[in-house]
Amino acid sequence: MLSAADDITTSGSLQFDFKAIEAATNNFQKSNKLGHGGFGEGTFPNGTEVAVKRLSKISGQGEEEFKNEVLLVAKLQHRNLVRLLGFSVEGEEKILVYEYMPNKSLDYFLFDHRRRGQLDWRTRYNIIRGVTRGILYLHQDSRLTIIHRDLKAGNILLDVDMNPKIADFGVARNFRVDQTEATTGRVVGTFGYMPPEYVANGQFSMKSDVYSFGVLILEIIVGKKSSSFHEIDGSVGNLVTYVSPTKPMQS
Numbered sequence: 001m002l003s004a005a006d007d008i009t010t011s012g013s014l015q016f017d018f019k020a021i022e023a024a025t026n027n028f029q030k031s032n033k034l035g036h037g038g039f040g041e042g043t044f045p046n047g048t049e050v051a052v053k054r055l056s057k058i059s060g061q062g063e064e065e066f067k068n069e070v071l072l073v074a075k076l077q078h079r080n081l082v083r084l085l086g087f088s089v090e091g092e093e094k095i096l097v098y099e100y101m102p103n104k105s106l107d108y109f110l111f112d113h114r115r116r117g118q119l120d121w122r123t124r125y126n127i128i129r130g131v132t133r134g135i136l137y138l139h140q141d142s143r144l145t146i147i148h149r150d151l152k153a154g155n156i157l158l159d160v161d162m163n164p165k166i167a168d169f170g171v172a173r174n175f176r177v178d179q180t181e182a183t184t185g186r187v188v189g190t191f192g193y194m195p196p197e198y199v200a201n202g203q204f205s206m207k208s209d210v211y212s213f214g215v216l217i218l219e220i221i222v223g224k225k226s227s228s229f230h231e232i233d234g235s236v237g238n239l240v241t242y243v244s245p246t247k248p249m250q251s
Contacts, residue, residue, distance in 0.1 A: 014086030014097075020044065021088050021095050025052055041100065049100035050085060051157075054093070065170035066094040072169045076142055080134030082157050082167040101165065103158035106220075110153055116223050123162050124220050130164040131156060135213060138166075139206045145175040147182075147204060150189045151212035153219055173204075181205035192226040192238050215240060 022028065024042035042052045055066050066087075073084040088095040106127065109115045119127075131151075138146040148155075148166065155168040171188040184202045187194070195211035197203045215226050218239045226239035 016086045016088040016095070016097055018088045018090040018093055018095065021052055021097065024050065028052075028054060042097075049102075051082075051098040051100050053096040053098065055096070063094070066096070068172065069096060069169045072144070072146060072172055072174065075144060076138070076146070078134060078137040078142070080130045080163070080165055081137070082165040098167070101157035102160050103162055105154050105167075106156040106158060106164065107153035109158075110219060110223060111225055119220075119223075127156070127158075127162065127164045128217055128220060131166065131213065131216070134164070134166040135209055139209070145177070145179070145206075147173045147175065147206060148209050148212075149173065149204060150193070151209055151216060152190050152193050153216060153225075156216070 021042065024044050025040050026042075028040055040052050040054065042050050044050065066089075070084070070087050073081070077083075082101065083099040085097045085099060087097060103109075109119050135148075135151070138148060146169075148169065149171045150168060151166070155166065157165045157167045159165065173182065175182070182204060184204065187199060187202050189198070189212075191199070193212040193215050195204075195208050198208050219226055222239065224239070
């Protein structure tokens with residue numbers, strides 16, 4: 001965990017003026033929204049395009065997740081991690097400013113029957129390879145050991161050349177050098193991507209991210225959401241049980 005002494009003002013990230021962000025996004029106009037979630041596109045007067053993440057005002061965990069993301073991402077530098085340019089805090093408004101990813105997120109292509117065709121096998125392989133590099137950096141090669149806890153298609157952003165960058169570190173946790181796992185009473189993430197021991201007991205580790213990444217790889221290969229698979233008797237299944245079924249399933 002980040003210590004209480006950590007403060008976003010000393011993170012090394014640039015603090016933006018809220019009015020400047022508001023102007024760049026045309027007052028957070030809905031037409032500038034980038035896919036799902038709180039991301040929107042903006043352009044500063046100097047022509048710099050950015051992705052702006054506006055945290056929900058009603059989220060009980062908003063402040064904690066905002067601080068967590070600023071402190072963690074500011075310390076991470078890798079070509080397969082989205083780059084945090086800065087942040088803004090004004091009253092209840094909490095804004096994160098990231099480098100702009102023109103091709104939005106992986107789910108924008110992967111789960112749309114028309115856009116899916118733009119993902120040929122070479123592109124899909126390169127996306128898997130890039131995400132692998134990003135995870136390896138988080139787990140082993142950075143000066144912090146980071147467990148992302150919410151790896152999914154919607155959190156993989158794509159640059160102009162369709163290179164992947166892992167995003168959204170709001171619920172990520174950093175481990176001590178000698179730490180291999182942790183337990184939490186607050187299970188966060190996305191169902192379908194979370195391993196059983198995490199859902200049941202709140203236990204997570206690097207293996208939790210590996211499990212999520214495995215589900216993501218299956219989705220990239222199959223081209224469908226994990227949650228879109230159902231058992232023939234009508235009960236809800238997922239992609240993991242589909243590829244190793246105990247009884248027949250259909251998509």
